[in-house]
Amino acid sequence: MPATKRKMNTKTAHAPIFEFEKIPSGIKGLDDITRGGLPKGRPSLVSGGPGCGKTLFAMEFIARGITEYGDPGVFIAFEEKTDDLKKNFKSMGFDLDDLVNRKKLVLDHITVERSEIEETGEYDLEGLFIRLGSMIDEVGAKRVAIDTLEALFSGFTNEAILRSELRRLFLWLKDRGVTAVVTGERGDRTITKYGLEEYVADCVITLDHRVTNQIATRRLRIVKYRGSIHGTDEYPFLISNDGISVLPITSMSLTHIASDERISTGIPKLDTMLGAKGFYRGSSILVSGQAGTGKTSISATFVDAACRRNEKCLFFIFEESESQLIRNMKSIGMDLEPWVKKGMLRFHAVRPTAYSLEMHLSTMLKLIDEFKPTVLAVDPISNLYPIGDDIQVRSMLMRLIDYAKSLQITGLFTNLTNDAETGMYSLEPTEMHVSSLMDVWLILKNIEGNGERNRIFSIIKSRGMAHSNQLREFVLSDRGIQLRDLYKGTEGVLFGSARMAQESREAGERIRRNEETARKKRELEAKKTVMENEISLIRAKFAREEDEIKVLIGQDVSRQKASENVMKEIAVQRKVDK
Amino acid sequence: MAASKSMKKKVSSKAIEPGDVTAEYEAALENRKTEHYVLRLYIAGNNLRSQVAVENVKKICDEYLKDRYDLEVIDIYQDRTKNPVDLILAAPTLIRKLPLPLRRVIGDMTRKEKVLVGLDLISRV
DSSP: OHHHHHHHHHHHHTOSSOOOOEEOOSSBTHHHHTTSSEETTSEEEEEEOTTSSHHHHHHHHHHHHHHHHOOOEEEEESSSOHHHHHHHHHTTTOOHHHHHHTTSEEEEEOOOOGGGEEEOSOOBOHHHHHHHHHHHHHHTOSEEEEEOHHHHHTTOOOHHHHHHHHHHHHHHHHHHTOEEEEEEEOOSSSSSSSSOHHHHOSEEEEEEEEEETTEEEEEEEEEEETTSOOOOSEEEEEEETTEEEEOOTTOOOSOOOOOOOEEOOSOHHHHHHTTTTOEETTOEEEEEESTTSSHHHHHHHHHHHHHHTTOOEEEEESSSOHHHHHHHHHTTTOOOHHHHHHTSEEEEEOOGGGSOHHHHHHHHHHHHHHHOOSEEEEEOGGGGGGGSOHHHHHHHHHHHHHHHHHTTOEEEEEEEOOOOSSOTTOOOHHHHHHHTTOSEEEEEEEEEETTEEEEEEEEEEETTSOOOOOOEEEEEETTEEEEEEOEEETTEEEOHHHHHHHHHHHHHHHHHHHHHHHHHHHHHHHHHHHHHHHHHHHHHHHHHHHHHHHHHHHHHHHHHHHHHHHHHHHHHHHTOOO | OHHHHHHHHHHHHSOOOTTOHHHHHHHHHHHHTTSOEEEEEEESSSSHHHHHHHHHHHHHHHHHSTTSEEEEEEETTTOOSSHHHHTOOSBSEEEEEESSSOEEEESOSOSHHHHHHHTTSSOOO
C-alpha cells in the first residue's frame, strides 16, 4: 500500500497528530482559529440569526476562493436575487459579473414559492442535486455555497422528507468532494432550525449579533469541527467594507523581536530619566494620570518629536477633535499642523461609543496597515471602558499592542484615572490589568497643597533599562513640557509655588551670602593695601636713614683720608725714613 | 362531484360582475373543462416512485382530461437541458405548462385530490 506509506511518511515528517486537509476560508482571521481553514471536501454549516452575516460569509468563501486561491465556485442563493447579490458585493470590491464571465463562478438564484407547489405524496430533491451537479461540472467548482437552507426548505412541508433530504444533501456534497458552506437560520433553542444540520455537517460555525449596552457586537464561534483542534471561544468579528474579519483575540503569541534602538520621548529631562536615551523602539508606554495632568500633552510631545525625526505617526484621539487638539497644543508652544500637512501625522478622532470595541480595533489595525506609522498614540484608552468590560478592553489592547510590536511600532497609551483620594501609587484594578501589557509606565498626579494644585511626574516602571526613581514636578509652559526637580532640603519636599518660594528664599540667602563674601574680600583687600602702605612708609624711612648713615660714613672716611694726608705731609716735612 | 355540479349551476345562473374575484375564478374553473392541457412530468430515474407517479398522472389525465392533454415524461438524469428552464428541485414534479398560469405538483401523485387541486381541476375549497 504505497498510499498509506506516503501518509505515514508525511505524518512523521510534518505533524505528530494527523489532521485532515483544510482549505483557506478566505475570511480574515478565521483560518487562525480553525488552524488552516474549513475541512476540505466536506460541508460546513454556518448558522445564525437574521443580519448576522451568513450570506456575506458564504459569498466571501466563494469569491475569495476564486480570486485568492484559484478555486472555481458555485453560489446558490435561495433568498437574494443574483442582481441584488452582484450589487451588494460590488460595494465590497467583488466583481461577480467578471467572475461569471471568466467561467470561475456560477451564480444561481432559485425561488421556491410554496404557494405554487402542491404536495401529492412521496418525493425527493433529486432535481436540486442534479442542478447543483451540473453547475459544479460547468466550472469545475471546488467550492459550493448554499444560502440559505431555510429558504429552500420552506417551500416544502413534509418534514420527514426534508430531514432525510437534508442529510442526503450533506452526504451528496461530501461525495462530490466539494468544500461547501451551507448557511442556515438559528433555531429557537437549537443551533439550527431543524436541529439536524449541525449533526450532519463536519464543521459548524455560529454567527451571532448581539447588543450589550446599546452597542452591537458580532461574534463567531466554532461549535464543532470534526477531526480537528479549534479555538472554542466566541470571537468578535466585524463586517467592514472589505468583508468579514475575525479577531482571534487570544491566539496571538509573544514572538516579536525586541529592538535595542532607543527613541526620544520629546522631553529632554524624561530622556535623561530613562537612562539618557528614551524609550526602546517598539515598546508600549502607558501614561496614566488624573484629569488635567497633561497626558495629552505628553503624547503630543512624543508624537511631535517623532515627526521631527521624520517618522510617521498615527494619533488616535477619543476626547477631542483634531483641530481642537492642534489648537490646544499650540498653547504649549507646539504646532502639529505642519506635520499633518506634510503627511507625517494622521489623526483619527472618533468617540469611543461610535461603534463597538472590535470595530475600533479593526479600524485601528486597518489604519496601521494603510498608513504604516512607526509611532502610535492612543488618547485615552480609559474611554474605551464604557463600551467593553475589563477583559474585553484588555484583550483588545493586547491585540493592538501585539500587532504594533510585531511591526516595531512604538505605542503610547494614556489612561485617565480618578484615584484623587488615594495615595501616589495606589492603582485601580483596571489599570493593573492594562499595565502588565506595557513596557513603560509613567504616572502623572495632581497634588493639592498650599492652596494650589501641582503636577507630579514619576516613572513606575521601564522594562529593560535603568531609570530614575525620582519624582519630578511636571510643568506645562508655553515652551512645552518641563520636568523640574523637586525641592529637597531642610524644609522637606516642596513643589509648586512653595518650591519657588523656597527657591527664591534660598536665592536671596545666596545673594546675601555672596555679598558678605564680597565685602570680606574687599576688607581683606583694604587691609592688604594698608599693610602695603605701611611697608612702603617703613621702607622710605629706612631709605632716608640709610642715606644719612651713608653720608656720615662718607664723611668719616674722607676725614680719615684727610688726616692721613696731613700725617704724610708732616712726615715729609720731618723727613721721616721710609 | 356533487359539489362542483352545484357550483356550475350557481355560476351559470349569475352574470359575472366586474371585480367579483370568486365569480371570475369559478368561471375560469369552468373553462378548464374544455381547455387543452400541456403537462410535463419530471422524474428522477426509473425507480418505483417514478413509476407510481407516471401511472398516477396517466390515470388522472385519462379520467379528467380525456383527449385534451399532452403529457411529456422527462427523466432528469437523461435530459438535463430542460431542467434549468423549469427549475426542478423535487422529483417527481408535474408541471402544467398550459393553460397558464404555470402550476407545479410534486410527489408521487398518490393523493389524487391534491393533484386535481394543483391542476385546477377541482376547487381549492
